Amino acid sequence: MTRKWVIGGVLLVQALAAIFFVFDILASILGIYTPPVPWEIRELMEVGAALGLVLGFFLGAAMLRRIIxxxxxxxxxLRRASGAFMDLLEERFAEWALTPAERDVALFAIKGMSxxxxxxxxxxxxxxxxxxxNAxxxxAGVSGRPQLLSLFIDDLMRDDVTDQVRPKSAA
Structure with missing residues:
Protein backbone atom coordinates (compact mmCIF):
# COMPACT_ATOMS: atom_id res chain seq x y z
CA MET A 1 0.00 0.00 0.00
CA THR A 2 2.81 2.42 0.90
CA ARG A 3 4.62 1.63 -2.36
CA LYS A 4 1.52 2.63 -4.33
CA TRP A 5 1.39 5.97 -2.54
CA VAL A 6 5.07 6.62 -3.17
CA ILE A 7 4.74 5.77 -6.85
CA GLY A 8 1.58 7.89 -7.11
CA GLY A 9 3.32 10.79 -5.39
CA VAL A 10 6.35 10.62 -7.65
CA LEU A 11 4.12 10.44 -10.73
CA LEU A 12 2.17 13.46 -9.50
CA VAL A 13 5.38 15.44 -8.94
CA GLN A 14 6.62 14.37 -12.38
CA ALA A 15 3.35 15.43 -14.01
CA LEU A 16 3.41 18.80 -12.26
CA ALA A 17 7.04 19.32 -13.30
CA ALA A 18 6.21 18.51 -16.91
CA ILE A 19 3.21 20.86 -16.82
CA PHE A 20 5.41 23.61 -15.35
CA PHE A 21 8.00 23.33 -18.12
CA VAL A 22 5.47 22.95 -20.94
CA PHE A 23 3.40 25.90 -19.69
CA ASP A 24 6.56 28.03 -19.36
CA ILE A 25 7.59 27.24 -22.95
CA LEU A 26 4.09 27.76 -24.36
CA ALA A 27 3.70 31.04 -22.47
CA SER A 28 6.96 32.29 -24.01
CA ILE A 29 6.03 31.16 -27.52
CA LEU A 30 2.44 32.41 -27.46
CA GLY A 31 3.26 35.59 -25.57
CA ILE A 32 0.94 34.79 -22.65
CA TYR A 33 1.46 37.21 -19.80
CA THR A 34 2.37 35.64 -16.47
CA PRO A 35 2.80 37.74 -13.36
CA PRO A 36 6.44 38.13 -12.37
CA VAL A 37 7.77 35.84 -9.66
CA PRO A 38 10.85 36.65 -7.59
CA TRP A 39 13.89 34.99 -9.18
CA GLU A 40 14.69 32.99 -6.02
CA ILE A 41 11.26 31.36 -6.07
CA ARG A 42 11.46 30.86 -9.83
CA GLU A 43 14.83 29.09 -9.44
CA LEU A 44 13.45 26.87 -6.66
CA MET A 45 10.46 25.96 -8.85
CA GLU A 46 12.73 25.05 -11.76
CA VAL A 47 15.08 23.03 -9.57
CA GLY A 48 12.11 21.26 -7.94
CA ALA A 49 10.57 20.50 -11.31
CA ALA A 50 13.87 19.18 -12.67
CA LEU A 51 14.38 17.03 -9.57
CA GLY A 52 10.84 15.68 -9.97
CA LEU A 53 11.56 14.64 -13.55
CA VAL A 54 14.90 13.06 -12.59
CA LEU A 55 13.30 11.22 -9.66
CA GLY A 56 10.59 9.92 -11.99
CA PHE A 57 13.23 8.71 -14.43
CA PHE A 58 15.13 6.77 -11.77
CA LEU A 59 11.95 5.37 -10.23
CA GLY A 60 10.77 4.29 -13.69
CA ALA A 61 14.12 2.59 -14.35
CA ALA A 62 14.00 0.81 -10.98
CA MET A 63 10.42 -0.34 -11.60
CA LEU A 64 11.37 -1.58 -15.07
CA ARG A 65 14.27 -3.57 -13.63
CA ARG A 66 11.97 -5.05 -10.99
CA ILE A 67 9.29 -5.95 -13.53
CA ILE A 68 11.87 -7.61 -15.80
CA LEU A 78 6.69 -21.86 -15.44
CA ARG A 79 9.60 -23.72 -17.03
CA ARG A 80 10.16 -25.67 -13.80
CA ALA A 81 6.44 -26.40 -13.43
CA SER A 82 6.34 -27.63 -17.01
CA GLY A 83 9.32 -29.86 -16.33
CA ALA A 84 7.78 -31.02 -13.06
CA PHE A 85 4.57 -31.95 -14.88
CA MET A 86 6.51 -33.98 -17.45
CA ASP A 87 8.46 -35.67 -14.63
CA LEU A 88 5.16 -36.43 -12.89
CA LEU A 89 3.73 -37.89 -16.10
CA GLU A 90 6.77 -40.12 -16.60
CA GLU A 91 6.66 -41.22 -12.96
CA ARG A 92 2.98 -42.18 -13.15
CA PHE A 93 3.37 -43.86 -16.54
CA ALA A 94 6.20 -46.01 -15.13
CA GLU A 95 4.17 -46.74 -11.99
CA TRP A 96 1.25 -47.94 -14.13
CA ALA A 97 3.63 -49.92 -16.39
CA LEU A 98 2.32 -48.32 -19.57
CA THR A 99 3.74 -49.51 -22.85
CA PRO A 100 5.43 -46.90 -25.10
CA ALA A 101 2.30 -46.80 -27.29
CA GLU A 102 0.06 -46.35 -24.23
CA ARG A 103 2.35 -43.55 -23.00
CA ASP A 104 1.91 -41.72 -26.30
CA VAL A 105 -1.85 -42.19 -26.26
CA ALA A 106 -2.07 -41.12 -22.60
CA LEU A 107 -0.04 -37.99 -23.28
CA PHE A 108 -2.21 -37.06 -26.27
CA ALA A 109 -5.36 -37.76 -24.23
CA ILE A 110 -4.13 -35.55 -21.38
CA LYS A 111 -3.44 -32.81 -23.93
CA GLY A 112 -7.14 -33.00 -24.84
CA MET A 113 -6.95 -34.63 -28.26
CA SER A 114 -9.87 -36.70 -29.50
CA ASN A 134 -9.19 -48.42 -21.89
CA ALA A 135 -5.95 -50.17 -20.87
CA ALA A 140 -4.49 -45.97 -13.64
CA GLY A 141 -7.60 -47.07 -11.76
CA VAL A 142 -9.88 -44.45 -13.33
CA SER A 143 -13.02 -44.65 -15.42
CA GLY A 144 -12.27 -41.98 -18.01
CA ARG A 145 -10.23 -39.07 -19.28
CA PRO A 146 -11.49 -36.46 -16.77
CA GLN A 147 -10.48 -38.68 -13.83
CA LEU A 148 -7.11 -39.39 -15.45
CA LEU A 149 -6.44 -35.69 -15.79
CA SER A 150 -7.62 -35.01 -12.24
CA LEU A 151 -5.01 -37.44 -10.91
CA PHE A 152 -2.27 -35.22 -12.29
CA ILE A 153 -3.95 -32.00 -11.22
CA ASP A 154 -4.29 -33.34 -7.68
CA ASP A 155 -0.61 -34.30 -7.64
CA LEU A 156 0.44 -30.85 -8.85
CA MET A 157 -1.80 -29.05 -6.37
CA ARG A 158 -0.59 -31.07 -3.41
CA ASP A 159 1.78 -29.03 -1.27
CA ASP A 160 4.13 -29.81 1.60
CA VAL A 161 1.40 -29.22 4.20
CA THR A 162 -0.87 -31.91 2.78
CA ASP A 163 2.10 -34.26 2.42
CA GLN A 164 2.88 -33.81 6.13
CA VAL A 165 -0.74 -34.31 7.22
CA ARG A 166 -1.51 -37.21 4.86
CA PRO A 167 -0.04 -40.59 5.84
CA LYS A 168 2.66 -41.81 3.43
CA SER A 169 0.57 -44.81 2.38
CA ALA A 170 -2.21 -42.51 1.12
CA ALA A 171 0.15 -40.27 -0.87
Whole structure:
Protein backbone atom coordinates (compact mmCIF):
# COMPACT_ATOMS: atom_id res chain seq x y z
CA MET A 1 0.00 0.00 0.00
CA THR A 2 2.81 2.42 0.90
CA ARG A 3 4.62 1.63 -2.36
CA LYS A 4 1.52 2.63 -4.33
CA TRP A 5 1.39 5.97 -2.54
CA VAL A 6 5.07 6.62 -3.17
CA ILE A 7 4.74 5.77 -6.85
CA GLY A 8 1.58 7.89 -7.11
CA GLY A 9 3.32 10.79 -5.39
CA VAL A 10 6.35 10.62 -7.65
CA LEU A 11 4.12 10.44 -10.73
CA LEU A 12 2.17 13.46 -9.50
CA VAL A 13 5.38 15.44 -8.94
CA GLN A 14 6.62 14.37 -12.38
CA ALA A 15 3.35 15.43 -14.01
CA LEU A 16 3.41 18.80 -12.26
CA ALA A 17 7.04 19.32 -13.30
CA ALA A 18 6.21 18.51 -16.91
CA ILE A 19 3.21 20.86 -16.82
CA PHE A 20 5.41 23.61 -15.35
CA PHE A 21 8.00 23.33 -18.12
CA VAL A 22 5.47 22.95 -20.94
CA PHE A 23 3.40 25.90 -19.69
CA ASP A 24 6.56 28.03 -19.36
CA ILE A 25 7.59 27.24 -22.95
CA LEU A 26 4.09 27.76 -24.36
CA ALA A 27 3.70 31.04 -22.47
CA SER A 28 6.96 32.29 -24.01
CA ILE A 29 6.03 31.16 -27.52
CA LEU A 30 2.44 32.41 -27.46
CA GLY A 31 3.26 35.59 -25.57
CA ILE A 32 0.94 34.79 -22.65
CA TYR A 33 1.46 37.21 -19.80
CA THR A 34 2.37 35.64 -16.47
CA PRO A 35 2.80 37.74 -13.36
CA PRO A 36 6.44 38.13 -12.37
CA VAL A 37 7.77 35.84 -9.66
CA PRO A 38 10.85 36.65 -7.59
CA TRP A 39 13.89 34.99 -9.18
CA GLU A 40 14.69 32.99 -6.02
CA ILE A 41 11.26 31.36 -6.07
CA ARG A 42 11.46 30.86 -9.83
CA GLU A 43 14.83 29.09 -9.44
CA LEU A 44 13.45 26.87 -6.66
CA MET A 45 10.46 25.96 -8.85
CA GLU A 46 12.73 25.05 -11.76
CA VAL A 47 15.08 23.03 -9.57
CA GLY A 48 12.11 21.26 -7.94
CA ALA A 49 10.57 20.50 -11.31
CA ALA A 50 13.87 19.18 -12.67
CA LEU A 51 14.38 17.03 -9.57
CA GLY A 52 10.84 15.68 -9.97
CA LEU A 53 11.56 14.64 -13.55
CA VAL A 54 14.90 13.06 -12.59
CA LEU A 55 13.30 11.22 -9.66
CA GLY A 56 10.59 9.92 -11.99
CA PHE A 57 13.23 8.71 -14.43
CA PHE A 58 15.13 6.77 -11.77
CA LEU A 59 11.95 5.37 -10.23
CA GLY A 60 10.77 4.29 -13.69
CA ALA A 61 14.12 2.59 -14.35
CA ALA A 62 14.00 0.81 -10.98
CA MET A 63 10.42 -0.34 -11.60
CA LEU A 64 11.37 -1.58 -15.07
CA ARG A 65 14.27 -3.57 -13.63
CA ARG A 66 11.97 -5.05 -10.99
CA ILE A 67 9.29 -5.95 -13.53
CA ILE A 68 11.87 -7.61 -15.80
CA UNK A 69 13.25 -9.55 -12.82
CA UNK A 70 9.73 -10.66 -11.81
CA UNK A 71 8.94 -11.67 -15.39
CA UNK A 72 12.13 -13.72 -15.57
CA UNK A 73 11.29 -15.37 -12.25
CA UNK A 74 7.78 -16.20 -13.47
CA UNK A 75 9.16 -17.65 -16.70
CA UNK A 76 11.62 -19.78 -14.73
CA UNK A 77 8.85 -21.02 -12.43
CA LEU A 78 6.69 -21.86 -15.44
CA ARG A 79 9.60 -23.72 -17.03
CA ARG A 80 10.16 -25.67 -13.80
CA ALA A 81 6.44 -26.40 -13.43
CA SER A 82 6.34 -27.63 -17.01
CA GLY A 83 9.32 -29.86 -16.33
CA ALA A 84 7.78 -31.02 -13.06
CA PHE A 85 4.57 -31.95 -14.88
CA MET A 86 6.51 -33.98 -17.45
CA ASP A 87 8.46 -35.67 -14.63
CA LEU A 88 5.16 -36.43 -12.89
CA LEU A 89 3.73 -37.89 -16.10
CA GLU A 90 6.77 -40.12 -16.60
CA GLU A 91 6.66 -41.22 -12.96
CA ARG A 92 2.98 -42.18 -13.15
CA PHE A 93 3.37 -43.86 -16.54
CA ALA A 94 6.20 -46.01 -15.13
CA GLU A 95 4.17 -46.74 -11.99
CA TRP A 96 1.25 -47.94 -14.13
CA ALA A 97 3.63 -49.92 -16.39
CA LEU A 98 2.32 -48.32 -19.57
CA THR A 99 3.74 -49.51 -22.85
CA PRO A 100 5.43 -46.90 -25.10
CA ALA A 101 2.30 -46.80 -27.29
CA GLU A 102 0.06 -46.35 -24.23
CA ARG A 103 2.35 -43.55 -23.00
CA ASP A 104 1.91 -41.72 -26.30
CA VAL A 105 -1.85 -42.19 -26.26
CA ALA A 106 -2.07 -41.12 -22.60
CA LEU A 107 -0.04 -37.99 -23.28
CA PHE A 108 -2.21 -37.06 -26.27
CA ALA A 109 -5.36 -37.76 -24.23
CA ILE A 110 -4.13 -35.55 -21.38
CA LYS A 111 -3.44 -32.81 -23.93
CA GLY A 112 -7.14 -33.00 -24.84
CA MET A 113 -6.95 -34.63 -28.26
CA SER A 114 -9.87 -36.70 -29.50
CA UNK A 115 -9.66 -40.40 -30.29
CA UNK A 116 -9.70 -39.68 -34.03
CA UNK A 117 -6.94 -37.06 -33.69
CA UNK A 118 -4.78 -39.49 -31.70
CA UNK A 119 -5.40 -42.23 -34.27
CA UNK A 120 -4.39 -39.89 -37.10
CA UNK A 121 -1.22 -38.78 -35.28
CA UNK A 122 -0.21 -42.34 -34.48
CA UNK A 123 -1.30 -43.70 -37.88
CA UNK A 124 -3.48 -46.37 -36.24
CA UNK A 125 -7.17 -47.10 -36.17
CA UNK A 126 -9.57 -45.49 -33.72
CA UNK A 127 -10.35 -48.96 -32.35
CA UNK A 128 -6.69 -49.43 -31.41
CA UNK A 129 -6.62 -46.04 -29.68
CA UNK A 130 -9.85 -46.89 -27.79
CA UNK A 131 -8.36 -50.20 -26.65
CA UNK A 132 -5.19 -48.43 -25.52
CA UNK A 133 -7.12 -45.73 -23.64
CA ASN A 134 -9.19 -48.42 -21.89
CA ALA A 135 -5.95 -50.17 -20.87
CA UNK A 136 -4.57 -46.85 -19.58
CA UNK A 137 -7.73 -46.15 -17.56
CA UNK A 138 -7.68 -49.67 -16.12
CA UNK A 139 -3.99 -49.45 -15.14
CA ALA A 140 -4.49 -45.97 -13.64
CA GLY A 141 -7.60 -47.07 -11.76
CA VAL A 142 -9.88 -44.45 -13.33
CA SER A 143 -13.02 -44.65 -15.42
CA GLY A 144 -12.27 -41.98 -18.01
CA ARG A 145 -10.23 -39.07 -19.28
CA PRO A 146 -11.49 -36.46 -16.77
CA GLN A 147 -10.48 -38.68 -13.83
CA LEU A 148 -7.11 -39.39 -15.45
CA LEU A 149 -6.44 -35.69 -15.79
CA SER A 150 -7.62 -35.01 -12.24
CA LEU A 151 -5.01 -37.44 -10.91
CA PHE A 152 -2.27 -35.22 -12.29
CA ILE A 153 -3.95 -32.00 -11.22
CA ASP A 154 -4.29 -33.34 -7.68
CA ASP A 155 -0.61 -34.30 -7.64
CA LEU A 156 0.44 -30.85 -8.85
CA MET A 157 -1.80 -29.05 -6.37
CA ARG A 158 -0.59 -31.07 -3.41
CA ASP A 159 1.78 -29.03 -1.27
CA ASP A 160 4.13 -29.81 1.60
CA VAL A 161 1.40 -29.22 4.20
CA THR A 162 -0.87 -31.91 2.78
CA ASP A 163 2.10 -34.26 2.42
CA GLN A 164 2.88 -33.81 6.13
CA VAL A 165 -0.74 -34.31 7.22
CA ARG A 166 -1.51 -37.21 4.86
CA PRO A 167 -0.04 -40.59 5.84
CA LYS A 168 2.66 -41.81 3.43
CA SER A 169 0.57 -44.81 2.38
CA ALA A 170 -2.21 -42.51 1.12
CA ALA A 171 0.15 -40.27 -0.87
Missing amino acids: RERNTAQER TSEIAALRATSEGTVKAQT IYRK
